[in-house]
Amino acid sequence: MSNIDLVVKGGKIATSHGIIEGNLYVSSGRVVAIGRLDVPAAEVVDADGLFVLPGFIDSHVHFMDPGDLSREDFPTGSAAAAAAGVTTVIEHSHVYQIHTAEQLVEKAEYLANRSVVDFGLAAHFSPHSVDDVVNVWAAGATFIKVFTCTTHGVQAVETARLAEAMKRLAGRDAVYLVHGEDESLTEHAERVLKARSQADGGVIPQWRSLLAEQVAVASVGMVSRALGGRVVFAHCSHPSVVEIISTLRNWGAKVWAETCPQYLYLFEDEVRQFGAFRKFTPPARAQSEADLGAMWQLLRDGQIAYVASDHAPSTREQKESASIWEAPFGLPGIDTTSALLLDAALTGRISILRFVELYSREPARIYGLYPRKGALLPGSDADFVLVDPSARRVIRDETILSKAKWSPFSGKEVQGAVVATYLRGKKVAENREVLAPPGSGRFLPGPGARGG
Numbered sequence: 001m002s003n004i005d006l007v008v009k010g011g012k013i014a015t016s017h018g019i020i021e022g023n024l025y026v027s028s029g030r031v032v033a034i035g036r037l038d039v040p041a042a043e044v045v046d047a048d049g050l051f052v053l054p055g056f057i058d059s060h061v062h063f064m065d066p067g068d069l070s071r072e073d074f075p076t077g078s079a080a081a082a083a084a085g086v087t088t089v090i091e092h093s094h095v096y097q098i099h100t101a102e103q104l105v106e107k108a109e110y111l112a113n114r115s116v117v118d119f120g121l122a123a124h125f126s127p128h129s130v131d132d133v134v135n136v137w138a139a140g141a142t143f144i145k146v147f148t149c150t151t152h153g154v155q156a157v158e159t160a161r162l163a164e165a166m167k168r169l170a171g172r173d174a175v176y177l178v179h180g181e182d183e184s185l186t187e188h189a190e191r192v193l194k195a196r197s198q199a200d201g202g203v204i205p206q207w208r209s210l211l212a213e214q215v216a217v218a219s220v221g222m223v224s225r226a227l228g229g230r231v232v233f234a235h236c237s238h239p240s241v242v243e244i245i246s247t248l249r250n251w252g253a254k255v256w257a258e259t260c261p262q263y264l265y266l267f268e269d270e271v272r273q274f275g276a277f278r279k280f281t282p283p284a285r286a287q288s289e290a291d292l293g294a295m296w297q298l299l300r301d302g303q304i305a306y307v308a309s310d311h312a313p314s315t316r317e318q319k320e321s322a323s324i325w326e327a328p329f330g331l332p333g334i335d336t337t338s339a340l341l342l343d344a345a346l347t348g349r350i351s352i353l354r355f356v357e358l359y360s361r362e363p364a365r366i367y368g369l370y371p372r373k374g375a376l377l378p379g380s381d382a383d384f385v386l387v388d389p390s391a392r393r394v395i396r397d398e399t400i401l402s403k404a405k406w407s408p409f410s411g412k413e414v415q416g417a418v419v420a421t422y423l424r425g426k427k428v429a430e431n432r433e434v435l436a437p438p439g440s441g442r443f444l445p446g447p448g449a450r451g452g
């Protein structure tokens with residue numbers, strides 16, 4: 001066996017065979033073995049009483065860099081990620097969209113010294129040409145973002161153009177992340193609400209209705225079924241949307257459901273009280289604890305494939321500076337997603353292994369990073385997180401590292417804490433303090449650039 005640089009001793013290690021108590025051996029930034037071997041190591045980390053989990057993967061974040069650095073940037077967002085145990089992010093920003101292969105390469109180069117954690121980059125479906133979509137996939141975009149309705153200044157993609165891209169990229173395993181809301185339903189609702197001069201938080205759930213989400217998801221799902229394109233439906237807000245996706249999958253479509261903490265914890269009513277601080281779309285739809293419970297059940301039974309933060313921060317001032325119609329959409333989430341899900345895992349809502357699937361293994365599999373990422377197997381990158389299951393902490397605005405400096409989850413007490421985060425065998429954060437500089441993270445080209 002090669003020289004061991006690091007051994008993590010005596011932790012509860014999450015593996016695909018379950019939780020194993022033992023040691024994790026690291027050499028040259030990779031996992032080389034799990035077990036109890038009698039080999040010398042340059043560095044020993046005591047993980048007694050701690051979980052050793054694969055580094056978390058947040059596949060849906062917006063760091064606005066380049067784009068709008070007043071809202072977030074890569075050094076800040078990726079530092080917040082590292083503190084939260086996230087060792088890989090997949091990023092795209094609507095304020096600076098990537099449509100072409102050249103733009104993707106340029107953005108990856110620009111970010112070479114700006115990320116604390118490893119990162120993939122997604123592209124937006126080009127409004128100019130399907131050739132761009134084919135080329136940007138081949139250049140290494142992790143997924144192609146598709147909007148079915150014009151939102152955040154991103155143009156809606158017509159069904160025929162999406163179908164064309166799926167035909168052109170058939171057999172290349174391209175993945176589309178679809179923001180599903182029906183254009184004509186949201187547009188009509190907006191016109192009616194504005195004609196009535198409605199401008200309270202209550203406009204959001206009427207404007208961005210459940211029906212609009214259901215119609216768009218069903219429609220894109222049928223296209224995927226016919227043409228074989230792999231589609232992830234972003235931020236599923238309601239059990240019925242997940243059930244539509246499950247039905248489409250049973251009919252042979254290659255489709256998955258993503259959800260986010262806001263659909264597992266927040267209630268529809270909150271937007272009336274908090275206005276823009278609960279403005280995101282699709283909006284929260286839960287009316288009761290039972291509604292939230294139905295989402296958790298879908299998480300447990302695998303109908304929801306994974307969780308991402310959809311980190312789309314704005315500062316308090318930015319949220320407060322405009323009407324409910326004009327205020328930016330989105331919530332900060334990179335700081336809090338792992339804390340909320342770990343709390344769920346340590347208080348019995350989901351298992352620890354299900355947590356690992358939801359926030360590490362499944363996004364790694366779907367986006368072509370597995371088993372380099374999303375697992376602690378011999379040969380995997382030594383990205384891992386030490387979690388103290390007995391710690392308790394309260395999420396507070398002061399603990400948010402993102403430029404947002406606030407959280408819809410502030411005040412919530414959570415079980416468990418990320419004690420340390422390791423990226424390719426190097427400690428990048430400890431007790432929420434970030435130790436590694438921007439530039440520690442590497443760009444991870446998507447599967448299209450590796451011949452996929």
Ligand SMILES: [Zn+2]
Pocket residue numbers: 060062310312
């Ligand atoms: Zn998003």
